[in-house]
Every structure is written in C-alpha cells, then in structure tokens.
Amino acid sequence: MKIILLFTLFLAIGLCFLILSMHMAGFFDLDAIIKRARCVPPPCHGEEITLDRWIKPPTNVTHNMTDEELFWRASLLPQVDKYPYERVPKVAFMFLTRGPLPLSPLWDSFFRGHQGKYSIYVHALPNYRPDFPSTSAFYGRQIPSQVAEWGKMSMCDAERRLLANALLDMANERFVLLSESCIPLYNFSVIYDYLIHSRHSFVGSFDDPGRDGRGRYNPNMVPQVHITQWRKGAQWFEVDRKLAVFLVQDTKYYPKFKEFCKPACYVDEHYFPTMLNIELPQRIANRSVTWVDWSRGGSHPATFGRDDITAAFLKRTVEAKNCVYNDQSTSICFLFARKFAPSALEPLLQFAPILLGFDHYKSNSQT
Numbered sequence: 552m553k554i555i556l557l558f559t560l561f562l563a564i565g566l567c568f569l570i571l572s573m574h575m576a577g578f579f580d581l582d583a584i585i586k587r588a589r590c591v592p593p594p595c596h597g598e599e600i601t602l603d604r605w606i607k608p609p610t611n612v613t614h615n616m617t618d619e620e621l622f623w624r625a626s627l628l629p630q631v632d633k634y635p636y637e638r639v640p641k642v643a644f645m646f647l648t649r650g651p652l653p654l655s656p657l658w659d660s661f662f663r664g665h666q667g668k669y670s671i672y673v674h675a676l677p678n679y680r681p682d683f684p685s686t687s688a689f690y691g692r693q694i695p696s697q698v699a700e701w702g703k704m705s706m707c708d709a710e711r712r713l714l715a716n717a718l719l720d721m722a723n724e725r726f727v728l729l730s731e732s733c734i735p736l737y738n739f740s741v742i743y744d745y746l747i748h749s750r751h752s753f754v755g756s757f758d759d760p761g762r763d764g765r766g767r768y769n770p771n772m773v774p775q776v777h778i779t780q781w782r783k784g785a786q787w788f789e790v791d792r793k794l795a796v797f798l799v800q801d802t803k804y805y806p807k808f809k810e811f812c813k814p815a816c817y818v819d820e821h822y823f824p825t826m827l828n829i830e831l832p833q834r835i836a837n838r839s840v841t842w843v844d845w846s847r848g849g850s851h852p853a854t855f856g857r858d859d860i861t862a863a864f865l866k867r868t869v870e871a872k873n874c875v876y877n878d879q880s881t882s883i884c885f886l887f888a889r890k891f892a893p894s895a896l897e898p899l900l901q902f903a904p905i906l907l908g909f910d911h912y913k914s915n916s917q918t
C-alpha cells in the first residue's frame with residue numbers, strides 16, 4: 552500500500568514537471584488554458600480590455616502590415632498630454648544599414664545595464680538574415696524592410712518605416728537615426744539625459760545658396776515649397792515623438808519631393824530639413840548631433856579605420872566646442888560620430904572603457 556502511494560506521488564510530481572516544462576518550452580500557454588478553463592461557457596465575453604493592452608510594446612518587431620497600414624497605425628496620437636501611468640521614456644536607436652553591423656559589439660557594451668531605457672530597430676536589405684547571438688541587444692530587432700537607395704525617395708521611405716515601427720512602442724520618446732558606421736561618443740547615461748531633456752529635436756537645417764543647396768531646388772515645388780524655404784541638412788537626424796509622428800503622416804510634401812527631387816537632388820538631405828523648417832521651425836535645433844569629417848574634401852566624408860583610432864583622435868571628435876542646448880551654451884555638440892570602418896572595432900573596444908566612461912578621458916585631455 553505504501554509503495555503504491557509513494558509511486559502515485561512520484562507520478563503526480565513527474566506529471567507536474569512535464570506540464571510546467573512544456574509550458575516553459577512554449578508548447579502551450581498555461582495562462583491561456585487556465586483563463587479558458589475559468590471562462591465557463593456560455594456566456595463568455597472575450598478578452599478583458601486593460602490599459603496594458605494599449606501601452607505594452609509589441610514583443611516581436613516582425614509584422615505583416617504594409618507601409619500604408621503601418622503609417623496609419625503609427626500616426627495615432629494621444630490627445631491627453633499626461634500619461635495615466637508611470638512612463639519611463641525610451642530612446643529608439645534606429646539603424647539604417649544594408650546588412651551587417653560590424654560595430655555592434657561596441658554598441659552592445661554601450662547598451663549593457665540600461666534595459667528599459669532604449670529600444671533598437673534595424674532596417675536592412677529585405678533578404679538579409681542577421682545572426683546576432685541572443686545575448687546581443689540587436690537580436691530579433693530587424694523590422695520588415697525594403698530596398699533603400701542612396702539619394703532616392705526609397706531612402707526616406709526606409710527612414711519613415713523605422714520611425715513608424717518605433718512609434719508602435721508608446722514608451723519611445725526620442726528617435727535617433729544611425730548607420731552601421733556610427734559610434735557613440737559618450738556613455739549611455741550622458742546621451743540619454745541629453746536627448747530626453749532637450750526641448751529641441753536635432754535636425755540639421757540650413758540655407759545653402761550654392762550649387763549643392765538652392766541649386767538643387769526645382770521651381771515645380773511651388774506652392775508647397777518656395778526657394779527661400781528650401782533647406783539642406785545631414786540625413787542623420789534625431790527627433791522627438793511629436794516630430795516623428797509628423798514625419799510619418801506627411802502627405803503634403805511627399806509627392807513634390809518624390810517627383811521633383813531626384814539625383815543630383817539628394818532627397819534625404821532636403822525632405823525632412825525643408826518640411827520641418829516650414830512647419831515646425833521652433834522645434835528643431837538646426838544642427839545634427841552626429842559628428843562627421845568633411846575636411847578631406849570630395850563628395851564623401853572621411854572613413855576612419857584601425858590606424859586612425861588614437862586617444863588624440865577621439866579627443867578631437869568630442870573636444871569642447873560651442874553649441875546651444877535648451878537656449879544655453881554647452882560644450883557638448885555631438886553624441887555620435889561617423890564614419891568608422893569595421894577595422895576600427897578592435898581599437899574602439901580598447902578605448903571603450905575610457906570612451907564610454909568618458910570621465911577619465913576628460914581628465915586626460917586637461918593634462
């Protein structure tokens with residue numbers, strides 16, 4: 552009798568384990584089964600509607616929405632300013648790349664320890680299959696993508712697709728566009744605070760009277776855009792949530808730029824800077840937070856590789872400059888830098904404790 556009792560007990564424990572491990576392994580959703588079992592038929596009025604349903608970010612960034620469907624969904628905007636729950640604002644890091652992200656190990660150490668304050672989105676060529684380890688911040692963050700060509704409207708489409716996907720997460724408050732050749736210049740806390748507390752979005756926008764500025768303007772853009780409103784700025788922008796929605800919902804300027812700004816008019820350098828200059832000039836800082844070196848001349852900025860990465864070089868990129876931040880002067884102008892070749896990774900990782908700690912770096916520069 553005792554043996555049978557013991558045997559039954561073991562069997563019961565074993566069964567429990569089996570069910571639990573199957574649940575863990577994702578064979579079935581135990582919670583759903585319990586919920587369904589509790590919901591005795593009939594009547595059963597479907598799923599409970601809770602606040603969570605509207606504020607929880609999608610757990611998986613893949614979806615089958617078309618751009619039209621996605622942009623519509625992304626443009627839904629709360630009309631009540633105050634969030635009725637404790638909202639920790641996040642920075643959305645949006646990587647626009649053809650495929651691999653060779654500098655991802657540097658970014659991974661940048662993000663480490665800051666879960667809940669950032670989210671990552673990667674737009675690559677549609678058939679590109681990334682192979683990030685599940686420990687990487689980039690794992691499973693590739694959004695449904697399409698081919699994007701430099702200087703063409705498909706590039707702006709990709710940028711808007713990134714914004715729209717990031718807007719699906721209600722916690723995302725700032726949206727920064729980066730490429731596979733970008734690096735951070737400060738640690739996460741410094742960059743996070745700088746962006747979250749800024750009253751302006753960092754979009755470069757200036758009036759260039761020359762051939763590569765006003766020279767690219769097409770008079771057919773009237774009445775939406777007059778030549779005096781035409782602006783130029785680097786593609787690598789940073790915007791807040793309101794501007795992100797504004798860029799995604801645009802149907803007024805889009806057709807004009809698509810038709811009348813084709814190479815040698817590089818639409819990614821004009822569409823957002825011009826549109827924001829016309830509609831929301833007070834909300835942009837008219838400068839980018841991404842450092843780039845044009846000093847070597849030519850039509851492409853300098854790319855830095857293994858031999859370029861020295862303490863002196865890094866000092867030069869973050870060196871005290873004079874910029875305006877929230878209407879006050881600051882020495883921090885740039886938060887990110889480009890362009891860095893894959894060969895730069897190794898020396899950059901060596902400098903990372905200094906670079907991403909920055910403190911030590913600053914005291915170095917004073918001696």
Ligand SMILES: *[C@@H]1O[C@H](CO)[C@@H](O)[C@H](O)[C@H]1NC(C)=O
Pocket residue numbers: 615616617
């Ligand atoms: C997305 O998937 C749903 C359900 O599987 C289907 O009804 C819908 O037509 C799909 N949409 C697109 C654009 O493929």
Ligand SMILES: *[C@@H]1O[C@H](CO)[C@@H](O)[C@H](O)[C@H]1NC(C)=O
Pocket residue numbers: 611612613690691
């Ligand atoms: C997201 O969903 C897709 C399709 O349903 C699936 O193939 C993919 O593995 C999922 N990704 C993650 C990180 O769960």
Ligand SMILES: *[C@@H]1O[C@H](CO)[C@@H](O)[C@H](O)[C@H]1NC(C)=O
Pocket residue numbers: 751828832833834835836837
């Ligand atoms: C950016 O430029 C616009 C138009 O020239 C101006 O109205 C706006 O105040 C500028 N932004 C800042 C932060 O100075």
Ligand SMILES: *[C@@H]1O[C@H](CO)[C@@H](O)[C@H](O)[C@H]1NC(C)=O
Pocket residue numbers: 738739740741907908909910
């Ligand atoms: C980030 O850098 C700032 C400025 O140098 C420093 O005060 C802070 O302690 C650093 N934070 C971390 C987590 O390293």
